[in-house]
Amino acid sequence: MDKKNLYELQKEYKEIQIPSELNNVVQTGIERGRTKMNKRSSNKFLNICASFVLGLALLTASVNLSPTFGQSLENIPYMGQLVKVLQFNNGKSDGGTITDGSDISGLDSFEKDGYENIVINFSQGDMLQSDVPAYEVRYDEIPYAMTLEICGARNFSAEEDFNKILESEYVKDIYKLVTFDDSCMRFVIEFDRPVEYKIEERKDPASLVISLKEDEKVEEKKIYSLRTESYVKGFFAASSEEKLYTIGYDKSRVLKDESGLFYIEIQSFETKEEAEQELEELSKATDIKMLIEERTGVQEPQSFPSE
Amino acid sequence: MAIGFSKNKLLREKEESFLSLIHENQEKLYRIAYSYVKNKDDALDIVQETVYKAYISYHKVKKIQYENTWLTRILINTSIDFIKKNNKVVSMDMEFIEKTSDFNNDNFHQTVEVKEAIEKLNEKQKTVIILRFFEDMKLEEIAKILESPVSTIKSTLYRALNEMNITLKE
Numbered sequence: 001m002d003k004k005n006l007y008e009l010q011k012e013y014k015e016i017q018i019p020s021e022l023n024n025v026v027q028t029g030i031e032r033g034r035t036k037m038n039k040r041s042s043n044k045f046l047n048i049c050a051s052f053v054l055g056l057a058l059l060t061a062s063v064n065l066s067p068t069f070g071q072s073l074e075n076i077p078y079m080g081q082l083v084k085v086l087q088f089n090n091g092k093s094d095g096g097t098i099t100d101g102s103d104i105s106g107l108d109s110f111e112k113d114g115y116e117n118i119v120i121n122f123s124q125g126d127m128l129q130s131d132v133p134a135y136e137v138r139y140d141e142i143p144y145a146m147t148l149e150i151c152g153a154r155n156f157s158a159e160e161d162f163n164k165i166l167e168s169e170y171v172k173d174i175y176k177l178v179t180f181d182d183s184c185m186r187f188v189i190e191f192d193r194p195v196e197y198k199i200e201e202r203k204d205p206a207s208l209v210i211s212l213k214e215d216e217k218v219e220e221k222k223i224y225s226l227r228t229e230s231y232v233k234g235f236f237a238a239s240s241e242e243k244l245y246t247i248g249y250d251k252s253r254v255l256k257d258e259s260g261l262f263y264i265e266i267q268s269f270e271t272k273e274e275a276e277q278e279l280e281e282l283s284k285a286t287d288i289k290m291l292i293e294e295r296t297g298v299q300e301p302q303s304f305p306s307e
Numbered sequence: 308m309a310i311g312f313s314k315n316k317l318l319r320e321k322e323e324s325f326l327s328l329i330h331e332n333q334e335k336l337y338r339i340a341y342s343y344v345k346n347k348d349d350a351l352d353i354v355q356e357t358v359y360k361a362y363i364s365y366h367k368v369k370k371i372q373y374e375n376t377w378l379t380r381i382l383i384n385t386s387i388d389f390i391k392k393n394n395k396v397v398s399m400d401m402e403f404i405e406k407t408s409d410f411n412n413d414n415f416h417q418t419v420e421v422k423e424a425i426e427k428l429n430e431k432q433k434t435v436i437i438l439r440f441f442e443d444m445k446l447e448e449i450a451k452i453l454e455s456p457v458s459t460i461k462s463t464l465y466r467a468l469n470e471m472n473i474t475l476k477e
Contacts, residue, residue, distance in 0.1 A: 005421040006440045012418075013441040016338050019347050022354065026333050029355040030326070033362025 080202040086137065095201050096134040099124070099152040104185055107161035109168040115198070115211040116168050118189070120148075120158070128205035135208070137199060140253060142223050142268060142295060144191040146210070147177075147253055151184040170195050170212050177254050177262075178234035180242060188255065192298060194218035220297045223268040224275035226282070229289050229306040230261035236306070237262035240288050247285045258300040265301075266290065325365050328374055329358055335442065336382050342437050343386040353389050357382045376451045379438075383452065387430050424471040432467035435460060 086093040105128075106121035122129040133152040139145070156176060165174050172192040179186045194215040201208055231237045237254050241264055244252050252266045266282070269275040275292045282290065293302060336357060340350040360381050368374050425436055434453065438444045446464070450457045 005417050006436075008418045009421060009425075010441045010443075013338060013342060013437075016341050018334050018337055019351065021351055022333055022337055025351045025355045026329055026358050029358025030329070030362055032355075032359045036359075036363050 080204045080207060083132070083201040083203050086199040086201065088137075088139070091139040092137070093199070094134070094136040096132040096150075099129070099131065099133040100154075100183065102129055102133045102150075102153040103155035104150060104153050104158045105155075107158040107165050109165055109171075112211075115213050116170055118165055118168060118171075118210040118212070120208040120210075122153070122206045130204050130206055132201050132203065132206040132208055138253070139197060140265075141194065141218070142221075142225070142297065143255065143301065144194050144298070145253070145255060146189045146191075146197065147186065148189070148208075149179075149184055149186045151181075153185045154183060156185050156187075165189070168212075170214065173256065175256060178238040180238055186254075188253075190255070221270070222294065222296045223270060224272050225268045225293045225295055225301070226266045226275050226278055226290060227293055227301070228264040228266070229291070229304045230257045230259070230263045231306055232261060234262045237264055240264055243286055243288060249282070255301065257303040259303040259305075261303055261305060263301065263304070321365065324371070325362065328378065329361070332375065332378055333358075336378070339379070339382055339437060339442070340386050342441065343390060343433070349389065349393070353382070353386050356389075357385045360385065373451070376448065379452045380454070383434055387434075390430070421471065428467050428470065432463055432470070435464045436467055439464060 084095060086095060101124060103123050104120060105123040106119070108119045108121075110117055110119070122133060133150050135151065136149045138147050140147075159176060162174050165171055170191045170193060171189055173188075173190040175188055177186040177188060189210075191212070196213045196215040198211040199208060200211070228237075228240055231240070234254075241252060241254060244264065244266065249266055252264050254262055255265050257263055267275075267278060269278065272292070272294075279290055279292060289306065291304060295301065333354065336354050337350055340353040340357075341347070344350055344353065357378070361378055368377055425433060428436065431453070435449060438449045438452065439446070444452075446457050446460050450460045453460065455463075
């Protein structure tokens with residue numbers, strides 16, 4: 001074949017008539033493109049709006065529907081489901097399930113909704129525990145203190161976290177008590193003023209959340225405290241406590257005095273007479289050295305060291 | 308709203324450069340499309356589709372020096388798609404029929420035979436022949452349009468010429 005023929009064909013190709021509709025057709029093509037692009041760009045804007053709104057809606061929904069999710073957003077060091085809000089009867093309450101070998105593994109404090117909160121976490125080995133061990137809480141006035149007894153716990157690694165709790169606004173002191181029962185742990189949180197308190201028990205993972213707020217309604221009053229001497233060693237306090245318990249005095253609590261020594265606050269009375277009467281009765285039953293101390297509000301218990 | 312304005316200005320400039328690109332090339336586009344489908348209506352359809360596709364993806368062209376190549380590529384792909392879709396429809400070249408009745412010489416017969424031979428080539432070979440001999444493009448340009456190496460285009464071209472030769476010799 002000849003390339004000449006191809007060039008003939010090229011001539012023919014060049015002579016292909018351009019129809020008059022071509023301009024119109026091109027214009028139509030451009031218009032179609034324009035509409036499509038406009039649609040697309042407005043779609044893009046709509047899409048962004050829609051996804052934004054959807055995202056916001058989802059967030060709101062999940063915060064409202066799942067309290068756990070809400071809490072995780074608030075950067076609160078506890079999660080889990082609420083088991084109960086403790087009901088206090090004469091300043092006492094209890095709860096939890098029977099466990100053994102638990103560790104009181106974490107203590108933390110944070111502020112939320114005008115409350116100072118203290119969180120207590122529990123673990124079993126390396127794992128966070130799902131249920132709170134059996135516990136008893138009591139809150140007493142003058143001095144304002146909360147005593148927690150946690151049973152089925154044999155370890156208290158959160159002792160290291162005591163400093164964190166001391167930073168909390170209302171906490172004056174926090175200390176562990178000597179306990180003869182080796183499956184129980186006790187500790188006291190002392191407050192520097194009267195507090196309103198609320199305790200929540202949570203599970204999965206287990207925690208106790210103590211919420212505190214200053215109680216402004218409480219009036220300063222004078223009490224007569226029937227108490228023991230101050231013991232140089234916590235051990236003696238525990239032993240005296242045991243003795244008192246066996247003769248039916250289970251209202252006592254162990255506290256620290258102004259110089260950091262433990263003593264047992266057996267009971268407090270509003271009048272001196274009542275206190276003296278009780279002291280007299282009790283002296284018959286035991287040889288523990290006791291005295292009556294007059295105290296108001298946040299005044300620190302005096303130190304009466306034993307020999 | 309300086310930003311909004313400059314964005315609009317940019318869009319307008321882009322649109323204008325696109326329009327001039329189309330106007331410079333629309334006849335070439337039509338011719339190439341016509342060489343594939345051999346009738347006016349289909350060729351116009353292909354051109355319209357090509358312009359539309361080019362418009363909506365013009366912002367993707369990064370280098371202005373390649374926009375011709377890019378446009379031709381869209382046309383060729385559109386044409387080939389069109390042919391594949393309308394495979395069963397045999398198009399008639401009305402012009403060709405008219406011419407056959409008018410002339411009757413040797414040279415013309417040979418040209419007709421070449422024409423038939425081109426029709427028998429596959430899509431790619433046909434494209435290379437059209438671009439090379441009708442549009443007078445360089446092999447490098449064709450290679451860019453078809454996105455293949457120059458050597459591939461070369462061998463496609465020679466194989467095509469060869470096949471046409473064989474067909475002619477029958």
